[in-house]
Amino acid sequence: MFTCSKKYDVIVIGGGHAGCEAALAAAKLGAQTLLLTQNLDTIAQMSCNPSIGGIAKGQIVREIDALGGAMGRVTDHAALHYHMLNTGKGPAVHSPRVQCDKKVYQFTFKHFLELQPNLDIMQDEAVKITTSDGAVSGVLTLRNTLYHTKTVILTTGTFLGGTIHIGTVMTPGGRYNDMPSNLLSKNLSEELGLHLMRFKTGTPMRINARGLDYSKFRLQPSDNPLQPISHFTDVHEQQKRKFLSCYITHTTLATDKILRENFQRSAMYGGNIHSQGPRYCPSVEDKIKKFPEVTSHPLFLEPEGAHTEEYYIQGFSTSMPEDVQRALIASVPGMENASITRMGYAVEYDCSDPMDLLPQLESKIVPGLFCAGQINGTTGYEEAGGQGLVAGINAALKVQGKEPFVLRRDEAYIGVLIDDLVTKGVNEPYRMFTSRAEYRILLRNDNADLRLMPHAFRLGMLDIAYKPAFEKYRALCDTLKANLQAPVTDEPDLFPWSLEKARAHAEIHHKYEGYYERNKKDAEKLAEVDAIKIPAGFDPSSVRGLLFESAQKLREVKPQTLGQASRIPGVTPSDIQLLAVHIERFRRLKHVANSK
């Protein structure tokens, strides 16, 4: 065994969308950080669709960007096609989505990591997390190298015990042709005592564009003018770039027939997969089974890159055997003569119960162990990136002995996401929707910077050089929000902000007048109970007079604040009233004891 002499503050296991943000964030905050990944050439790989953003997800990318994460900037760098979704509806539900060149995306991200001070990157597979007194002490790799560390961030994606399904053919794998991490999975469940669950997800086939009949497709051109997804991208420079198009087609009755005749041959319905897949991202066989009355489903062709003819077919996720997949493609208008380059497949993987986590994404079972991304039962690059960022920040803060960083539900979709995970748990892969946010009017695409940059400056996640321009922009917004007609002038040193942005923001704010305040008022009430911390040593489930079910739930979730306790399903307002009194009593008794 070789023991690395350098002692790390943070080791990130996994180089996907969560791992990359986590490593960058921890290193940015000054923590000596190591990123371990099986393969450096698949860092930040877009394993499924070649796009970043989408409904509610686009807002998350904006939040990651405002908090100093990299996803937004890398996306703009790799952009092939911009589309602002939902523009037919109100601005609170406008969400940016950007098609990306997959290769450019991953190499840009890799470069970001390489340039980041305090961050080492190493190609090796973690097989064991070592502990001392129950807390994280190090990581052992497949090469039998031991790294000492104070904290570990697990971002294992679909690799823990990963199994790939194509029809009845099952192969071990975290992604097609990539080996799963089976030893680590065993270590987590058998030695560290994490509660592992098994989830499923899938991806469609890719096809070669040669042989496509574009006349049968509906064209979906890139937005013009476009809106960059990162706050820091120069919109005028971005506008000069060349963009590609996406195309829309649909399944037919022939598609329907092929699927019906072959249900039993799919991995999902053939009996090989028992784990829970996402309801909202169903495979095409799922759609036919659950919605037999719908005979045509839309399919979207999205380019995989600027230097490839491969297309991703959104809406065609499947675990059917190869012959069926070939027949399916031939049944779609415009694709009759297209050839498949990669088969669609389903993947099953281990994830860990997120109810075992504190809101800072640290394990309650193993101190110093943080989890982010799919291991917490979520799906999506954006959901992963948001958690990775928060885990990275908190691992660094823990090492520095500082208070954890927790976003509230009224501050960010990332706050909603993590609060849902740690308070309510998951029973299927979790994807963000705007309907999950109580304060939807507050959590918008256009105000992510105003909501979150103050946190980023305070934490040290954003270059302080941006602060004067940000403060100017904020003041400008305040002036215009008070009076849209206020006399204001554009200033050159506002960049990357502008008077135009401030006007757009103020107009949206006016549109939601009354509703913004209504959400804010509700949020203030929430902030009040969320500010009441459940003190260390106080066991809320032991309080006399609680309803039996509530006590049980409190024991399971171990809420950190009174607010979190109030959001546990089944806990009543009287329970919370009782807890409030007991917490104050506990605090005063302790005060009396200390002063003696």
Add this chain to the structure above:
Amino acid sequence: MQSTICALASGQGGAVALVRLSGPDALVITHTLTAKTQLFEPRRQTFCPLYDGKNVLDKALVTYFKAPHSFTGEDVVEFAVHGSPYIIGRLLERLCQAGAVLAKRGEFSQRAFLNGKMDLVEAQGLCDVIAAGNKAAHRLAMSALDGKLSARLDEIKTKLTELLAQIEVRLDDVDEEMTPLSTEFITQEISVVLAHIKSLTDTFSVGRLIKDGVKVAIVGAPNSGKSSLLNALVGFDRAIVTDVCGTTRDTVEETLEINGQKIILTDTAGIRSHALDVAEQEGMRRSKRAMEESDVILFVLDLSRAVTPEEKQLWQDIQDTHKRTLIVLNKSDKPSAGTPNLADLSSYTQFTVSCKKGDGLDALKNALTAPLNEVEKDGLMISNLRHYEELLRAQTELESAQLQLAKNVGGEIYAEHLRGALTHLKDLLGEVTPDDILGVIFSKFCMGK
């Protein structure tokens, strides 16, 4: 932002009741019941009328305690009012309409403790109170919402959840492939939910009647037989009956049970415009008040004599109250002076009785409880003020949603009101997490990625 809470602080049933209001808006809310200019000096009792719209609800002793020098440590206003369930109930209702919320059990003490107004020993007792309240409220909620009512509320909730899901799924529709919902459709769906909720809130007055009893005011000219009617209904000589006009100077109250329902009869002084006697004038003032407080008015006319100008005036006053009124044509045992000559009298239900002989009383008794029996058939009604308030708030949200819809705003805006309405139903019935909405979405709509 603490809420402002209110509740009956004294026991019920005494001559005087104490209603307490605590929180940052205590004084503002109080001023919605009093003259705007009414001054309240801290820790001084002020005698002033409390208004229920244009009418005086009661004259009360009002005391204002400025934070932090109060029981809870917050701004507190205490109302000492007459101990009638009607006055107390109506006062709380008005306070809630003005923005207060009903206090949970132990909540005043809880605030006192959290604001440092109570020591640890006292706090132990407080915990016991809340704990008992927790269990009791849980039981009460279970029993009060048991059966048909909770089933109906659940129906309403499901309907609203499904409508909201249809709206939310379109807000979250990634590919914008879903056909939009028409404004007419959403308005119509909201109207259906609104109608359901209204049919429940409409039962509130009836529900409360059953719980607190039906207040019946017996009015009529002197010596028309009001006291005899009361005695005949009660079954023994309760009021003093003589042949001298104006014997009943005070109002006489009697509680009795008819067909299993609680009825509170009030015999009032005969209305006589030239009454000079001071005591009698006071009695007449009370009669008018009894009429205003009543749920049903029994107008007693003496069949054996012609209608007097005073009775004509009284009839006008009765009609102005817009209360449910039954006409009692008394003294059928004596020779009749003909049909009473009063406008519109024929459009009211009339009962010809003889209090002396007891004729026609059964029909009158049945009529008194008839509206209550109607409700009983369905069994659905709201008798709890808290339930009523929540439903009323849900109703307001739905009405706002329709208002916004008419203005052609985005779905995310009227969805805010539907979410609000659902939250109030949730408070009545238990959790509706956003996941409920997603559950409906995924089971009903094929959503791609």
